[in-house]
Amino acid sequence: MLQADVLIVGSGAAGMYAAIAAARAGAKALLVDRSLIGRGGATVMAQMTVAVAVGEEEPDHWEHHFADTLKAGRGLCDPALSQILCEEGPACIREMDEWGIGWARRDGHMAQVHAPGHDRKRCVYVDFLNTGPAVSKTLRARVQRTPEIRRTGDLVVTDLAVRDGVCVGANAVHVSSGDTIPIAAKATIVATGGLTRLYARNSASINMGGDGYALALRAGAELTDMEFVQFFPIGHLAPRLVGMDPIMWDPFRYKLGGRLLNSEREEFLAEDGRYVAARDVATYGILKEVAAGRGSPHGGAWLSFRHCGETALREAFGPVIERLAANGIDLTRQDVEVAPIAHYHMGGVRVNADMQTGVPHLFAAGEAVGGANGANRLSGNAITEAVTFGRRAGERAAALAAKSKMPSLEPRAWASSNGSTSNCAAEIARLQKLMNDEVGPLRTQAGLEQALGQIRALEPMCAELPAPRAGLDPEWMDLHDLRNMRLVAECVARAALDRTESRGAHQREDFPETSDAWQRHRTFRL
């Protein structure tokens, strides 16, 4: 049995910032992760930029960032949450600067670049392709230096513990020993990230299967906007790259523009060598070119930097040129293929401005939260969301814990066995393909209904969890993941089927127009 004033599930930027803030507010924090601390989430994989109105490159104010965020969100942002992201972003980014993150600088000030959808140069970064690793490393060092934070990896939270409608902690499995570990907590924060692992083509880590949504939903919390999955338009497609995140082309388009071309060498988004098309528009544009027979050989578009010349390429790419060469790619002589890839989830757990869910003593932070980014997230808002929401959730959870008693908790009981002999690793791969094909960037009623039928048919196989064995029990982990992924996939597909319009990241081929009647949120509760 473990105990904590504040339990934080997930150790990406949101979870680590929450732990730091909770400890600073006087709480004993317990930071747990199913993987290693600070290594397994989405943050460490983020290679691009962080949107924040620090106004170092040119004058700026959080209200301008806020206006751009609302505009990108296509009428569905929760303004209170968007405001927290934009208004509190500068303080968090400057605090991480003091902690030695090393934001790229120019003439003594933070360098800021102009990303699509922003009205000015607003996005800070760490060179080269190092923003996410630098955020993770900085927060990890800070967490390690805070004695009030206990850190435990290899701990999979299977369910939140709820008594009389109040969250009293969680039940976890220590995957190396197979032991069941109840964790009593005065307040609990879900910071497990998003759901992009549901898709065959994704930029996710293996941990991004929507665990937090499933945990919160089963605990009685509400989910919102589940249909809005952001596809990053220019994820790397071919030739095969190793050791590099598929999102890697983004920062170079900020710096150099680059040309996105169809098979007839036309810039079909009319960007004219700049990087300006919003993500939903670019994703739709590429898929329509492919559908019209003008795609690249592997079913995407060409991205070309050949016109930039070797000097500019070397300056922008730095040591990455060598990593590309090791993969057999020379950008002065060849183009690469890119295509949309599941990247981020706008929807998630519904919270108020204190990051509290509808379940007392249960909070959420980071990508696990729905609402700040509406129907389409602005470039650079993800890390800002993680750190601002994490900090606030940590502070608010610590304040609640300070006036709460330590609850007691019984260990979870396991199902005897579900009798299934299916290979869940294979079932997960099938589910990912189904989601990509029918619940991806382009949707129809027929496809969504077919997907929903197949998703529901998986339920008996993964309804219950038996007790795990020692040794990272890989089959138990697959069953655990399939159980959560299936539940969350059903929410995405049902919300996508209900929303008979197209808006932001949700594009229905059979309902191409945006409808005023649908300027509202679709929510779920069990």
Next chain:
Amino acid sequence: MNATLKIRRGASWQSWEVPFEPGQTVLDGLRWIRAHRDPSLAIRFSCINANACKECMIQVGGETVYACTTRLAEGEMRLEPLPNKKLIKDLVTEIAPPDERLK
């Protein structure tokens, strides 16, 4: 093309034929085995392809490498867990810093 992955599982070795296209990695091969041959094979990884999480460190042919950045090659490849870490199962070892373990 085919690679033969010969994997140490505790005291014994087990081999699988793995189909691949040039450019694919050892981690791709291990995931293929789990989905198509034996889901009980234990491996540890998180970021899959980005070389960000550093969790998939194993030995291939006696060299310590990341499975996600080592390319599959035709013929036999011998895969073992890290020799200087406590073995948990198959290719998985205890790699967490001591103060981040449960016990």
